[in-house]
Amino acid sequence: MADETGRSGAFSRRGLLQGGALALAAPALMRRAWAQGAGPIRIGFPVPLTGAFGAEANDQVRAAQIAVKEFNAAGGLDGRMAELLVRDDKLNPGEAATRTLELIEKDKVNFLVGALSAAVTLSVNNVARERGVLYNSISQSDAINEAKDFGRTTFHEALNPHMTAGAVGRYVFPKHGKRVAFLTADYAYGHEMVRGFRRAGEALGIEVVADIRHPIGASDYSAFLPRLAALKPDVLCLCNFGRDQVVSIQQATEFGLKRTTKLVAPVLLFTARKAGGDAFEGVVGGTSYYWRLEDSVPTAKAFNDAFRAAYNGAVPSDYGALGYAGVRSVLESVKAAKSTDTDKVIAAMEALRADFYKGPQYFRACDHQSVQSVLIVESKHKDQKGPDDVFTIVGTEQPDEARLRTCAELGHKA
Incomplete structure (x- = not known):
């Protein structure tokens, strides 16, 4: 030798x-x-895998993994591959803060995407902001855009309640009447949706006859429904989410409210509709995504096909699509920046003009809110072409900053 x-x-x-x-x-x-x-390239992904929103959260994970797979298949960042580190926040702000801190301090994540509750997303954002880690929220929240909660590392991929409820209200109130009642989940999401409806309704002359609050996870709405029926509203807005939405719509239908009242959900969930079945017939609501966009939007078809190939022919849900978009926005910005340096990726996200899966969108400069379309859908159970053909897209509000609260109103300086 x-x-x-x-x-x-x-x-x-x-x-x-x-x-x-x-x-x-x-x-x-x-x-x-x-x-x-x-x-x-490590992306922390805290979402409520267990709890009332578990179905939606698990779909977020599945779709987020598609974005990671596509990035890696294209060579990553000069050969650097991406990883998705999923953690269960249990739909609890304290648990979310703990898991987020672990992702940053122990797992050394480069970026964060995730959350599925207005309260939880603020908790994740607070930890990320204090430690200078870029966080792209995929949960509906108005507060995350406001100056008191916003930080330069904060981005908001999801629609917010002002956008969503506003679009639905502008569609529903002129068509179905001005006497409006609310059945509201008693936490930030519900409260912000009511505010969005009220604000859109002011210009249309609505009369709010009641705002009845219920706790998250309620299983019996029988105490609320007679009170609502006695008020004879033209429209009942069910400002709740997940299983709460399924149970309240089922019980409202069984009670016979549909005979006199149009049922409306600001966010009409694909997962909830599939779980709730025929009780959802005729319910109108808003959504950020519905898979039938593939009939008119090429990027929706590409995204759906990738999801089908990965998950035995299944189609992605609305919140699943946000998991995909939230991760892809970050990874595309990493590519554009040619770096994982936080400042460079922030600048790239601020400059991002994209059509990943639903048409054009971009982040507004002052609050990093994603400016995008809002779809108005109506639930059907007749003439379905398959078990996933559950909605008809009846309207679309195109991306428009004029539909957002102004930067000044949110507390951002010019």
């Missing part, structure tokens, strides 16, 4: 010392390489 000088025989002392030095230095070299961007 030859040593490094070319002589035969045992290892030289010099070679042994060099090898030992390299071995001892390896951990330090690895840490330095990681800091310089040689490791995987």
Whole structure:
């Protein structure tokens, strides 16, 4: 055997010392390489895998994995691959803060995407903002755009209640009447949706006859429905989510409210509609995405096909699509920045003009709110072409900053 000088025989002392030095230095070299961007691109993804919104959260994970897969298949960032680190926030702000801190401090994530509750998303954002980690929220929230909760690392991929309820109200109130009642989940999401409806309704002359609050996870609405029926509203807005939406619509239908009242949900969930069945017939609501967009939007067809191929022919839900978009916005910005440096990726996201899956969208400068379309859908159970053909798209509000609350109103300085 030859040593490094070319002589035969045992290892030289010099070679042994060099090898030992390299071995001892390896951990330090690895840490330095990681800091310089040689490791995987890690995206923390806290969502409520367990709890009332579990069906929606699990679909977010599935769709987010599509975005990671596409990024990696295209070569990543000069060979650096992306990883999705999923954590269960249990629909609890305290749990979400703990999991987010672990993702940042222990798992060393580069970026954060996720959440599925207005309260939880603020908790995640607070931790991320304090530690300078970019967070792209995929939960509906008005507060996250306001100056008191916003930070330069804060982005909001999802629609917000002002946009969603406003679009639905502008469609519903002129068609179905001005006496309006609310059945409202008693937390930030419900409250903000009511505010959005009220604001849109002011210009249309609506009369609010009641705003009845219920706790998250309610299983019996029988105490509320007679009170609502006695008020004879033209429109009942069910400002709730997930299983709450399924149960309240089923019980309102069984009670016979549809005979006199139009049932409306600001966010009409694909998962809720499939779980609720025929009780949803005729219910109108808003959504950020419905898979039948593929009939007119090429990027929706491409996204749906990728999801079908990965998950045995299934189609993505509305909140699933947000999981895809939230991760893809970050990874496309990483590509544009040619870096995982937070400042460079923030600048790239601010400049992003994209059509990933539903048509054009971009982030508004002052509050990093995604400006995008709002779809108005009506639930059907007749003439379905398959089990996933549950909605008809009856209207679309195109992307328009004029539909958002102004930057000044949100507390942002010019």
